Amino acid sequence: MSAVWAVTRAAVRRRKLQTFVIGLVIMLSSTTLVFALGILAAANTPFDDAFAKAKGAHVTAAFDSTKVSDAQLRGTASAPGVTGTAGPFPTAILPQMDATDGMGGFNEGALVAGRADPGGPVDRLSMVAGRWAHSPDELVLNGGSNDTMMIGKRLKPATPGVPMLTVVGVASSATKTAGGWVLPEEIPALHGQGLQMLYRFADAGSDARLRQELNRVTAGLQPGALTGGESYLIAKRDFQAGFDQILPFVTIFGMLGAVISVMIIVNVVSGAVVSGVRHIGVMKAIGFTPRQVTSVYVAMIGVPAAAGCLLGLVAGNLLATTLVKRVKQDFSLPSSGGISVPLNLLALVGVVGAVGLTAFLPARRAGGLSAVRAISPVATSRGGRGRGMQRRLARTALPSPVSLGLSLPFARPGRTALTLAAIGLGALAATFGLGLHSSVAKISSSNGRSGVMAFMPPPGAASRGPDITPGDAQTQALLRSIPGTAKVTANDFHTVHIAGVSTPMDIDVYRGTYPTIAAALGTGRWYRGAGEIVISEGLLRTQHYKLGETVRLQYGQHSTDVRIVGTLFNPSDHRLVADWSTAARVIPDLSPKAYVLTLRPGTDTAAYVHAAAKATAGTTVDVEFSGGGGDKIVFDSLFFTFTLILCLSAALGVLNTVVLNTRERARDIGILKSIGMTPRQVVAMVLTSMGALGVVGGVIGVPLGVLIHHEVLTYTGSLIEAGMPHRFIAVYGLGLLAALLVSGPLIGVLGALLPSTWAARLKTATALRSE
Amino acid sequence: MVDEEHVVRLENVRKEYADAAALAGVSLSIRAGEAVAVMGPSGSGKSTLLNLVAGLDRPTEGSVTVLGERLEALGEGALARYRRRRIGMVFQFFNLLDDLPVLENVALSAQLVGTSKRQARTRAMELLDELGIADRARTYPGALSGGERQRVGVARALMNRPALLLADEPTGALDTKNGEQVMDLLLDLNQIGQTLLLVTHDRRLADRCATRVIELVDGRIADEMVLS
Numbered sequence: 001m002s003a004v005w006a007v008t009r010a011a012v013r014r015r016k017l018q019t020f021v022i023g024l025v026i027m028l029s030s031t032t033l034v035f036a037l038g039i040l041a042a043a044n045t046p047f048d049d050a051f052a053k054a055k056g057a058h059v060t061a062a063f064d065s066t067k068v069s070d071a072q073l074r075g076t077a078s079a080p081g082v083t084g085t086a087g088p089f090p091t092a093i094l095p096q097m098d099a100t101d102g103m104g105g106f107n108e109g110a111l112v113a114g115r116a117d118p119g120g121p122v123d124r125l126s127m128v129a130g131r132w133a134h135s136p137d138e139l140v141l142n143g144g145s146n147d148t149m150m151i152g153k154r155l156k157p158a159t160p161g162v163p164m165l166t167v168v169g170v171a172s173s174a175t176k177t178a179g180g181w182v183l184p185e186e187i188p189a190l191h192g193q194g195l196q197m198l199y200r201f202a203d204a205g206s207d208a209r210l211r212q213e214l215n216r217v218t219a220g221l222q223p224g225a226l227t228g229g230e231s232y233l234i235a236k237r238d239f240q241a242g243f244d245q246i247l248p249f250v251t252i253f254g255m256l257g258a259v260i261s262v263m264i265i266v267n268v269v270s271g272a273v274v275s276g277v278r279h280i281g282v283m284k285a286i287g288f289t290p291r292q293v294t295s296v297y298v299a300m301i302g303v304p305a306a307a308g309c310l311l312g313l314v315a316g317n318l319l320a321t322t323l324v325k326r327v328k329q330d331f332s333l334p335s336s337g338g339i340s341v342p343l344n345l346l347a348l349v350g351v352v353g354a355v356g357l358t359a360f361l362p363a364r365r366a367g368g369l370s371a372v373r374a375i376s377p378v379a380t381s382r383g384g385r386g387r388g389m390q391r392r393l394a395r396t397a398l399p400s401p402v403s404l405g406l407s408l409p410f411a412r413p414g415r416t417a418l419t420l421a422a423i424g425l426g427a428l429a430a431t432f433g434l435g436l437h438s439s440v441a442k443i444s445s446s447n448g449r450s451g452v453m454a455f456m457p458p459p460g461a462a463s464r465g466p467d468i469t470p471g472d473a474q475t476q477a478l479l480r481s482i483p484g485t486a487k488v489t490a491n492d493f494h495t496v497h498i499a500g501v502s503t504p505m506d507i508d509v510y511r512g513t514y515p516t517i518a519a520a521l522g523t524g525r526w527y528r529g530a531g532e533i534v535i536s537e538g539l540l541r542t543q544h545y546k547l548g549e550t551v552r553l554q555y556g557q558h559s560t561d562v563r564i565v566g567t568l569f570n571p572s573d574h575r576l577v578a579d580w581s582t583a584a585r586v587i588p589d590l591s592p593k594a595y596v597l598t599l600r601p602g603t604d605t606a607a608y609v610h611a612a613a614k615a616t617a618g619t620t621v622d623v624e625f626s627g628g629g630g631d632k633i634v635f636d637s638l639f640f641t642f643t644l645i646l647c648l649s650a651a652l653g654v655l656n657t658v659v660l661n662t663r664e665r666a667r668d669i670g671i672l673k674s675i676g677m678t679p680r681q682v683v684a685m686v687l688t689s690m691g692a693l694g695v696v697g698g699v700i701g702v703p704l705g706v707l708i709h710h711e712v713l714t715y716t717g718s719l720i721e722a723g724m725p726h727r728f729i730a731v732y733g734l735g736l737l738a739a740l741l742v743s744g745p746l747i748g749v750l751g752a753l754l755p756s757t758w759a760a761r762l763k764t765a766t767a768l769r770s771e
Numbered sequence: 772m773v774d775e776e777h778v779v780r781l782e783n784v785r786k787e788y789a790d791a792a793a794l795a796g797v798s799l800s801i802r803a804g805e806a807v808a809v810m811g812p813s814g815s816g817k818s819t820l821l822n823l824v825a826g827l828d829r830p831t832e833g834s835v836t837v838l839g840e841r842l843e844a845l846g847e848g849a850l851a852r853y854r855r856r857r858i859g860m861v862f863q864f865f866n867l868l869d870d871l872p873v874l875e876n877v878a879l880s881a882q883l884v885g886t887s888k889r890q891a892r893t894r895a896m897e898l899l900d901e902l903g904i905a906d907r908a909r910t911y912p913g914a915l916s917g918g919e920r921q922r923v924g925v926a927r928a929l930m931n932r933p934a935l936l937l938a939d940e941p942t943g944a945l946d947t948k949n950g951e952q953v954m955d956l957l958l959d960l961n962q963i964g965q966t967l968l969l970v971t972h973d974r975r976l977a978d979r980c981a982t983r984v985i986e987l988v989d990g991r992i993a994d995e996m997v998l999s
Contacts, residue, residue: 003882010870282866285827286927287855287883289848371827 004292007283008299011276015300018272021656023304023311025264026355028649030312031319032642034347038320047174047236055084056174057123057198059214061229065090065195068225073197079217084200086122090114090184092192095159099150112139113177113196114184122198123177130169136186139165142172142179163189175235194227207231252432252712256646260425262358264653267418270362271660272300281371290367297363298356305355312351313344319641401681404672405688408661416693419657423697424704426650427744431705431732432712433643434740438731439713440639443569452608453491454479454595455622469620472592479595479623482615484603489514490580490592499552499559501543507553507576509583509590514598522725523547524566530582533562536575540567553586560585569725597623647747654690654751662686662759669762679760686756690748698744705740706732777836778803778935778966779824784833786819786990793819795990796833803934806957806967808981810974816990817970821939824968825860826850838934855883859928863940865920867912873899873923874908880930891930898926902956918949925956936960938969942976954979 012019050056063073070088077085091113118125118132118140125140129148133140139155141147150167157164163186171181177198182190201213210231218226276297283293389410393403409416456475470478472490479488490511495504513526522537524547533553535545545551550563553576560582568577584590599608612623662669669682677685710729717724732740779801786794794816801807809817822828823835826842835842838857845853854860859880867876874895881891899905902922912920921941928936938957942950950973957980961967971977977984978998986994 002888003879006875006879006882006888007868007871010868010875014870278866279868279870282868284851285825285854285860285862285866286880287851289851291848292851372822 003288004295004299007288008296008303011279011296011300012303015272017659018268018656019300019304021652021659022268022301023308025268025649025652025656026305026308026351027312027315028645028652029260030309030347030351031315032645033351034313034316034344035319035641037343037347038316051174051232051236054124054126054174055122055200056232057086057177058201058204058232059199059210059229060123060175060177060232061197061199061214061218062091062227063088063195063197063221063225064227065193067222068195070195072221072225073195076197076199076217076221081202081213082199082217083202084122086120086198088195088197090187090192091178091194091196092187092190093194094179094190095157095162097155097157097165099153100156100164101153111178111194112180112182112187112190112192114187114192115181116184118171118181122200123173123175125171125173125181128170128172130167132171133168133181133183133186136183136189137163137165138168138182140169140171140181141167142176142181143170162191175230175232204232207233252708256425256429256432256642260422260429260646260649260653262354263418263422263425264649264656266358266362267415267422267653268301268656270365271415271656272297272362276366277369277373280366280369281373284369284371292367293369294360294363294367297366298359301355301359301363305352305359309348309351309355313347316347317344399684401677401685402688405685406692408665408685408689409693411665412661415657415660419653419690420693420697420700422650422653423694423744423747424701426647426747427698427701427740428705428708429643429646429650430743431702431740432709433639433646434736435705435709435731436639438736439709439728442728442731452597452599452605452612453624454488454597454612454616455624456593456595456620468618475592475595475619475621478615478619478621479597479612482597482608482612482623484599484608484611485597486600487514487598489596489598491594491596492580492583492587492590492592494555494583494587494590496576496586497554498543499554505539505574505576507578507583507587509578509580509587510596511580511592513579514596520569522567522569524564527565527577527579527582529579530585531560531562532565532579533582534566534568534577535564536570536573537567538570538573539575540564542573555586558586558588569728647743650747651751654693654748655755658686658690658752658755658759661689662755662762666762669759673762682760682762683756686759687749687752690752691745692748694745694748696744697748698741701744702737702740706737776802778805778838779968780834780836781820781823782834782836784820784823784830784835786816786823786828787831792990794823794830797987797990797992798833799985799992801935801966801968803966804961804964806961806969806980806982808969808971808977808984809987810971810977810984811987811993815987817987818939819990820987821937821968821970824935825858825937826853855880856931857934859931859933859936861921861924861928861936861938861941863943865912865917865924865944867920867923867927869912872909872911873904873915876912876923877926877930880927884931894930895926898929899923902926916949917945918952921945921949921953922956925953929960935966935968938967938971940971940973941969942971942973950976 073088076082091111094112115125118127128143130140130151141150143150147170151170153167155165155167165182177196199214199217201210203209203213210233211229214226214229280293283296284290288296389407393407396403398406409419454475456469476488476490479485492509494507494509496507498505521534524534527534533551539545545564547564547566550561552559552561562578562582568575580590597608597612599605609623616623672685673679673682709731713724713729777800779799781797781799784794784797785792793814797816797820799820809820811817819828823830823842824837826837826845829843837853840853840857842850842853867873868879871879874892877895877898878888878891881894882888886894896905896908899908902925904919904922904926907915907919907923912923915923921944925941928938936957941957942953945953954976957967957969957976961980961982967980969976969981982998984996984998985992986996
């Protein structure tokens with residue numbers, strides 16, 4: 001084995017470029033794989049991690065305190081199958097609570113539970129900020145880092161007889177067992193009549209099983225004592241739903257990465273075999289067995305591959321951890337985390353297995369090569385492949401470096417095919433990635449209330465010192481006076497009902513429309529006046545409505561018939577959008593809660609918001625930029641990373657091919673230089689060969705990228721049950737397509753640039769001596 | 772059965788490539804201590820004969836027995852082991868491993884038979900010293916002259932003290948001076964009992980080093996001459 005190792009070590013040391021390319025390609029592949037696997041696994045693991053760490057409740061059960069005692073509920077803890085309990089905690093339903101400064105609060109119906117501390121055997125709460133309640137009038141909100149601004153605010157109830165509460169902290173529960181927590185002694189003051197028990201069961205595999213377990217445990221209680229029970233699987237599904245929209249993208253990128261990597265590895269390894277034929281022959285002639293030769297070639301690939309794989313694992317974990325951390329923050333999950341060991345092992349085995357298998361086949365070919373053929377200078381001639389094409393191209397009017405460059409790819413059809421495929425996939429990845437970027441930008445900008453908004457304080461909210469609240473007309477005039485304002489659209493939102501549908505509907509009411517909401521139209525058309533309504537795609541599907549159908553809107557005692565004229569690209573099953581004139585028929589107390597501000601093209605958003613703050617000083621009007629772009633940034637960084645990795649891998653494949661070609665054709669290059677070819681012409685010849693391949697790769701890869709983009713977005717639309725409007729898919733304009741077509745030759749030329757200069761610098765005398 | 776007197780025995784050996792016969796029924800024996808030179812024009816089958824004796828190729832018909840082993844009956848692994856232990860080969864174009872320095876190139880053969888790295892290097896250094904190129908031990912083959920490379924090739928061939936040394940045009944790529952040095956080297960080796968099988972175009976090499984010259988024409992032995 002020492003002889004095998006000696007030869008391997010020398011080969012790795014002396015072929016630095018090949019070793020570097022292999023290591024880098026494997027590193028990029030491993031990064032892609034771990035990143036993709038990390039994201040895929042993140043659909044489960046962050047929730048599972050957080051749930052396990054917090055000893056989350058499998059079932060959050062609600063009881064009527066008039067029908068069951070604390071002692072009876074404590075008794076359920078010893079029932080068979082129960083592995084842990086917390087509670088009973090007294091609960092209350094809060095009335096509407098508004099912050100005294102008019103910013104934030106609770107809608108009516110939020111559940112608060114009385115807990116003495118955030119710990120306990122089940123549902124351990126993770127403090128995000130602030131502290132736990134020390135006195136009865138203190139409240140800890142359930143939320144994430146975005147809710148910490150609520151700390152210190154006083155919440156005033158809309159109903160008399162309920163005490164004011166001060167927010168002292170923000171905590172998060174893995175399954176969101178309550179909207180907030182107070183000390184248990186505060187619950188009677190909040191008119192609480194409920195009790196909450198949190199259970200963990202030995203068998204918690206499905207909703208049905210959990211229902212059975214809960215019924216069994218509470219079977220001995222008075223009928224009606226159990227008023228509800230929520231499975232942790234609902235929270236888990238909510239979390240996973242957020243990932244559904246990125247899964248197809250990640251899967252496609254992961255697959256592309258794997259395919260490109262395998263092709264480049266095949267190219268690199270088989271290239272190493274071809275260029276090492278004489279080396280193999282010598283080894284066999286002095287007594288290396290076929291198995292030893294195979295071992296040398298597998299090890300030559302294995303050493304840099306192992307190093308690349310380890311580095312890739314680190315990089316992939318860093319990328320995945322960063323992304324998953326952001327997602328966790330978005331979902332207000334308790335902190336957990338760390339790196340998934342099984343995931344890394346899976347990636348390691350996957351990459352090493354793929355490399356091993358990919359390397360083994362050409363290495364075995366090396367082991368089986370005839371030593372006589374390998375060491376005979378005559379027998380290693382490659383025959384006349386490519387010479388026919390060279391002859392034909394030589395007869396054309398093309399300059400010699402160009403015609404010679406164009407004929408080069410024909411000399412090694414197998415290697416050319418692999419290089420072409422790598423470039424094509426690189427162009428495909430660039431097309432797909434840029435398309436996704438455009439689609440997400442369009443989807444994001446059409447996401448309802450985003451952009452610059454002016455918010456009004458809720459009616460009846462306590463006034464902020466001397467600030468005045470202007471009326472509707474005054475506010476509009478004030479907002480129009482801000483430089484850069486193109487349009488001011490009044491907005492109000494309420495909860496209404498559709499006759500025959502039990503789910504309450506969130507209705508967004510606009511005075512007219514504005515460009516970004518108009519862009520969110522899925523099917524049909526936008527409303528043109530009174531009596532017309534646009535509903536979310538999810539609502540259309542779940543209620544089996546059809547465009548043109550008339551439904552009855554109800555608000556308290558008022559109702560009106562409206563016709564569905566279009567759908568909104570939105571998976572929600574309870575969202576409506578209507579014109580002011582339509583809503584006014586059914587909602588008598590319609591009054592603008594906000595104004596959507598459409599800015600003139602070219603207006604700087606930050607400067608505008610700054611100017612607006614000055615213009616509205618002394619009033620209760622708040623102008624804010626609610627970007628809604630968090631997802632977009634996450635998506636964009638994801639697409640950008642994948643696209644860059646894949647294009648870089650493709651360029652490395654080209655670099656490797658040019659290095660191999662140059663090494664093989666050193667003598668030809670020497671002859672060309674000896675008869676007068678300048679170094680610049682050598683560079684031109686090599687760049688032409690790869691540029692030509694790049695053109696073909698682009699012509700193949702770009703349409704495929706457009707096609708895959710179309711299919712993936714359509715599939716994503718069906719996955720999130722919101723459909724996918726055509727204009728979100730049709731993002732490739734002629735300019736973009738033309739730019740993308742350049743990506744193929746660009747990958748080819750960039751990959752070939754460095755080795756082409758090495759070829760140009762080749763010493764003629766040395767090259768002519770090479771056999 | 773081991774024939775102790777004959778190191779090499781070829782019986783009616785035919786070797787065909789596509790539809791052409793490189794060897795057309797050659798029978799030949801070489802005794803221990805002999806230095807046999809095989810001569811002939813290009814395409815006469817000289818290199819094919821050498822490759823068959825080296826176990827790098829297999830006969831289409833007939834048998835090749837070296838030191839009692841019938842080579843055509845051996846598998847690839849066994850042939851590799853045969854090459855390591857029984858023979859040493861010297862090539863016209865040296866066939867050194869460009870990735871390894873001279874010392875490692877020479878020591879590698881011994882390492883293949885299980886000799887420890889330290890012992891292999893010591894022996895390699897001795898050989899390089901004997902051949903007058905010890906000062907080039909750390910140099911890579913690409914930086915050596917043709918004569919130096921061939922001496923490295925001879926050192927490598929001798930590493931495992933082979934019973935049979937095969938040389939394929941050992942002076943073919945060398946200038947006169949370096950060619951002379953290699954001839955002297957082979958002559959010295961034969962004089963201390965090393966069995967040699969040389970393939971060459973070079974009449975001077977044959978006259979100087981060989982005890983017997985075999986002339987091949989069109990894959991057949993056309994003439995055989997014993998030299999004093």
